[in-house]
Amino acid sequence: MKISDLGEFGLIDRIRGMLPDQTPDVIVGIGDDVAVLRGNGDTVWLVTCDVQVEGSHFLLGAVSPRDLGHKALAINLSDIAGTGGSPRFALISLGLPKDLPVGFIDALYTGLRAEAEASGTAIVGGNISGSKLGFFIDIFLMGEAPEQEVLLRSGARPGDKILVTGSLGDAAAAVAMHLDPTLGTRDDYRRLAFQRFNRPTPRLKEGRLIAKTRNAAAMLDISDGLAGDLDHLCERSGVGARVHADRLPVLPENRILSQEKHGNEWHFSIFGGEDYELLFTAPLDTAETLARTIAAETGTPVSIIGEILPLSEGRQLVLPDGRVVPLEQKAWDHLRS
Amino acid sequence: MKISDLGEFGLIDRIRGMLPDQTPDVIVGIGDDVAVLRGNGDTVWLVTCDVQVEGSHFLLGAVSPRDLGHKALAINLSDIAGTGGSPRFALISLGLPKDLPVGFIDALYTGLRAEAEASGTAIVGGNISGSKLGFFIDIFLMGEAPEQEVLLRSGARPGDKILVTGSLGDAAAAVAMHLDPTLGTRDDYRRLAFQRFNRPTPRLKEGRLIAKTRNAAAMLDISDGLAGDLDHLCERSGVGARVHADRLPVLPENRILSQEKHGNEWHFSIFGGEDYELLFTAPLDTAETLARTIAAETGTPVSIIGEILPLSEGRQLVLPDGRVVPLEQKAWDHLRS
Numbered sequence: 001m002k003i004s005d006l007g008e009f010g011l012i013d014r015i016r017g018m019l020p021d022q023t024p025d026v027i028v029g030i031g032d033d034v035a036v037l038r039g040n041g042d043t044v045w046l047v048t049c050d051v052q053v054e055g056s057h058f059l060l061g062a063v064s065p066r067d068l069g070h071k072a073l074a075i076n077l078s079d080i081a082g083t084g085g086s087p088r089f090a091l092i093s094l095g096l097p098k099d100l101p102v103g104f105i106d107a108l109y110t111g112l113r114a115e116a117e118a119s120g121t122a123i124v125g126g127n128i129s130g131s132k133l134g135f136f137i138d139i140f141l142m143g144e145a146p147e148q149e150v151l152l153r154s155g156a157r158p159g160d161k162i163l164v165t166g167s168l169g170d171a172a173a174a175v176a177m178h179l180d181p182t183l184g185t186r187d188d189y190r191r192l193a194f195q196r197f198n199r200p201t202p203r204l205k206e207g208r209l210i211a212k213t214r215n216a217a218a219m220l221d222i223s224d225g226l227a228g229d230l231d232h233l234c235e236r237s238g239v240g241a242r243v244h245a246d247r248l249p250v251l252p253e254n255r256i257l258s259q260e261k262h263g264n265e266w267h268f269s270i271f272g273g274e275d276y277e278l279l280f281t282a283p284l285d286t287a288e289t290l291a292r293t294i295a296a297e298t299g300t301p302v303s304i305i306g307e308i309l310p311l312s313e314g315r316q317l318v319l320p321d322g323r324v325v326p327l328e329q330k331a332w333d334h335l336r337s
Numbered sequence: 338m339k340i341s342d343l344g345e346f347g348l349i350d351r352i353r354g355m356l357p358d359q360t361p362d363v364i365v366g367i368g369d370d371v372a373v374l375r376g377n378g379d380t381v382w383l384v385t386c387d388v389q390v391e392g393s394h395f396l397l398g399a400v401s402p403r404d405l406g407h408k409a410l411a412i413n414l415s416d417i418a419g420t421g422g423s424p425r426f427a428l429i430s431l432g433l434p435k436d437l438p439v440g441f442i443d444a445l446y447t448g449l450r451a452e453a454e455a456s457g458t459a460i461v462g463g464n465i466s467g468s469k470l471g472f473f474i475d476i477f478l479m480g481e482a483p484e485q486e487v488l489l490r491s492g493a494r495p496g497d498k499i500l501v502t503g504s505l506g507d508a509a510a511a512v513a514m515h516l517d518p519t520l521g522t523r524d525d526y527r528r529l530a531f532q533r534f535n536r537p538t539p540r541l542k543e544g545r546l547i548a549k550t551r552n553a554a555a556m557l558d559i560s561d562g563l564a565g566d567l568d569h570l571c572e573r574s575g576v577g578a579r580v581h582a583d584r585l586p587v588l589p590e591n592r593i594l595s596q597e598k599h600g601n602e603w604h605f606s607i608f609g610g611e612d613y614e615l616l617f618t619a620p621l622d623t624a625e626t627l628a629r630t631i632a633a634e635t636g637t638p639v640s641i642i643g644e645i646l647p648l649s650e651g652r653q654l655v656l657p658d659g660r661v662v663p664l665e666q667k668a669w670d671h672l673r674s
Contacts, residue, residue, distance in 0.1 A: 004435040008465050011442065018446045019453075019460055026426070026461050035461035037426055037479075049428050049477055051466045089363075089374055091386050093430075093475050098341040105348065109355045116356075123356055124363050124372035128345050129388045133470030138430050140386055140477035142374075 028152060034083050036150055044147045048079040051138040065104045067198040069111025075223065076141040077119050077202035078276040082221035084211020085145035087121040093138040095131030119204055149211040151280065155218035156237035160308040161287035165206050165278045165300050167249045168226055170196040172272020173257045183261060189253035200276040206298050207278055215290045219280035225273045227327055230315065233279065240309035242316040243327060249303040281308055365489060371420050373487055381484045385416040388475040402441045404535040406448025412560065413478040414456050414539035415613040419558035421548020422482035424458040430475040432468030456541055486548040488617065492555035493574035497645040498624035502543050502615045502637050505563055506591045507533040509609020513598050520598060526590035537613040543635050544615055552627045556617035562610045564664055570616065577646035579653040580664060586640040618645055
């Protein structure tokens with residue numbers, strides 16, 4: 001059996017099965033984006049890593065090394081944001097072909113540094129390795145949070161409202177426009193979409209604030225697409241969910257492009273990956289106030305897009321005409337795709 | 338300019354120069370194998386990462402995936418051992434070609450798990466990524482130690498004795514035998530040398546004990562070869578050093594192979610990499626007792642191989658006939674070699 005038969009998530013399950021049960025100081029271990037580790041006092045450590053591999057995640061010619069630096073760190077920061085934590089320390093592991101120009105590294109670190117400074121992260125080390133295979137960058141990020149404030153994907157309960165920050169589907173639209181040059185849109189939206197794809201903004205301030213209110217029940221960042229990450233949340237919480245297509249925060253130009261490419265207005269926003277927005281749930285009685293508070297204090301829109309259902313109800317998508325269809329998972333699988 | 342012109346250590350210096358000054362909670366940052374971070378209370382966190390890349394560090398056909406799992410974790414554990422710390426948590430980042438057999442991952446994790454359990458390390462997460470480039474494994478390891486007991490490479494002072502654990506040069510002999518099948522030795526030494534190369538034993542117990550005595554001044558693990566890592570220690574401590582070739586802990590068969598291959602008995606032990614022994618210094622008045630204590634309590638031999646000199650004396654190698662020659666650095670450079 002090849003690993004592509006098993007898929008990314010099958011492989012993760014298999015690995016978890018091979019390892020011993022986790023000790024009490026591991027609050028969340030294998031299987032989530034972020035491990036939660038008991039530190040001293042009532043602080044917990046949040047640790048995560050994410051790799052960007054030439055040819056799999058990006059093409060060296062198609063992305064600037066500076067954007068690559070921004071993005072490689074931003075996607076890890078977004079994982080920490082998804083727990084409500086604050087980033088602290090990063091290690092940068094590089095696999096480098098020998099003929100790589102030094103200017104590439106300079107530009108890469110210009111991006112890394114900007115992202116680190118903006119987020120209060122100290123880059124404290126790493127590893128440099130020659131790579132005959134091509135370039136890759138792997139980042140290890142440690143964050144922290146008060147234990148009582150950490151939000152996990154396992155906390156959602158039936159009746160909770162489902163909320164998201166920002167807008168969805170823009171990165172997916174950028175990828176679609178990159179792959180299909182006949183797809184046209186307004187110049188300003190095109191720029192915005194590519195900006196969102198190349199330099200995603202981790203929602204750290206929003207995540208920290210959501211966690212501090214202690215009014216949310218579950219949270220994670222959307223990297224695999226709304227459907228995929230909602231699937232992770234539902235599975236870990238043992239619940240179902242209903243999402244209303246007409247409540248999704250989608251820019252008008254994105255709806256048009258999605259309609260043109262996929263025959264419906266919500267494809268990019270539901271199935272597109274790399275949004276790096278936050279997906280969270282909150283009990284019915286606090287959700288609206290929470291959404292207003294976060295939007296007012298951060299300037300980032302927060303939308304209520306659906307509600308958590310009992311597990312038996314499955315995952316449902318309510319179309320604008322009122323029809324209810326199954327919400328397919330279609331999570332991004334790094335091994336199958 | 339290509340990065341191969343700059344070299345690994347030149348590139349690290351350049352990266353350090355691009356980043357902001359480090360904050361007070363970063364006790365040791367970029368440039369060492371391990372970053373030392375202030376935690377809560379008087380505990381510090383020790384974080385490190387190390388990658389093994391197909392084609393650069395190993396050939397998939399030449400090493401068993403189980404040994405690869407052992408070694409990938411062992412080399413990180415060795416970094417923690419080199420500071421006197423205890424390993425706690427590991428994240429495993431994998432770059433996987435799609436057609437890799439699942440049995441490869443099973444065997445890899447069998448090795449990882451054995452090494453984790455033997456060292457008291459919890460594997461708490463990681464990242465799985467497709468890789469069109471070939472296989473790689475990158476491990477992030479967090480360890481900890483009481484702040485007062487952390488040993489850095491910067492603590493050596495003139496007059497200190499230089500000590501090493503175990504024996505040197507065996508991994509280099511294995512590589513030489515692998516590359517040159519005409520090099521013969523006794524079967525039992527051949528097995529030992531390949532065992533040392535494929536499944537190095539991180540000197541965690543020894544490192545922790547050395548740190549706990551508070552009698553050592555500086556320490557690191559030997560991964561780049563004795564000359565290379567002594568060079569790192571001297572540079573960071575601002576000192577010189579003298580090593581006596583006839584005091585090096587080298588097995589007789591290793592001396593014979595080194596003589597046959599390089600025309601002298603100490604080439605493998607001084608310039609060979611991947612020993613994963615500990616190199617440390619201790620003041621004159623405590624060094625002998627320290628060596629005896631560690632050897633008695635762990636069963637691992639400890640040898641006094643030289644002494645720290647003022648910086649102006651440079652780095653010297655005393656040959657068995659009494660001649661003193663410069664100790665060339667020849668550190669393993671992952672970008673140049």
